[in-house]
Amino acid sequence: MSESCCSPQSKSTQSQKTETESCCELHPPQVCGPTKCPQCQGLGKTVKRITLGSLIKPEKRSFIPSYDEFCFCRNPQCDVVYFRPEKIIFRKNDLSVRVGIKEPNDPMAPVCYCFDWTPHKIRSQIKTIGNTTALDEIKAQVKAGNCYCEITNPQGSCCLGNVNKIITEVTAKEVV
Numbered sequence: 702m703s704e705s706c707c708s709p710q711s712k713s714t715q716s717q718k719t720e721t722e723s724c725c726e727l728h729p730p731q732v733c734g735p736t737k738c739p740q741c742q743g744l745g746k747t748v749k750r751i752t753l754g755s756l757i758k759p760e761k762r763s764f765i766p767s768y769d770e771f772c773f774c775r776n777p778q779c780d781v782v783y784f785r786p787e788k789i790i791f792r793k794n795d796l797s798v799r800v801g802i803k804e805p806n807d808p809m810a811p812v813c814y815c816f817d818w819t820p821h822k823i824r825s826q827i828k829t830i831g832n833t834t835a836l837d838e839i840k841a842q843v844k845a846g847n848c849y850c851e852i853t854n855p856q857g858s859c860c861l862g863n864v865n866k867i868i869t870e871v872t873a874k875e876v877v
């Protein structure tokens with residue numbers, strides 16, 4: 702799996718590269734150093750404190766430790782969401798939103814949090830019109846300055862890599 706959410710994973714549309722880059726300049730993904738998830742040993746991605754402040758359930762917010770940065774566990778099979786070296790801090794149930802990449806079997810779990818795209822919505826479009834407007838619409842909103850990945854997306858960074866991945870998966874399934 703690519704460590705960068707911003708690397709275009711779909712070859713279906715030539716124009717996706719620039720779209721992806723435009724969002725990622727604002728919200729670059731970062732690998733969380735050598736720190737590994739204490740539960741699954743997967744590598745994490747750096748997330749800023751404000752992401753936790755926005756997405757942890759209000760009753761759990763007072764338990765956010767006083768660090769500026771945390772690691773996000775990207776393993777779909779692991780229920781740990783945020784950790785620090787040697788320490789699990791928050792799991793899926795501690796967030797007020799669902800973590801889309803950790804719900805691979807739920808087509809209603811969000812993939813783009815800023816503009817409400819789910820695998821279900823993308824699949825429906827592809828089924829009915831043969832394509833999806835997800836990337837174009839997200840790109841237009843990013844340009845308009847309406848993209849707030851840090852406070853809407855549990856990953857705290859650009860969703861376009863995840864959106865590309867869903868489109869690739871859905872397209873492959875529809876062809877077969």
Ligand SMILES: [Zn+2]
Nearest residue numbers: 738741774779
């Ligand atoms: Zn993990």
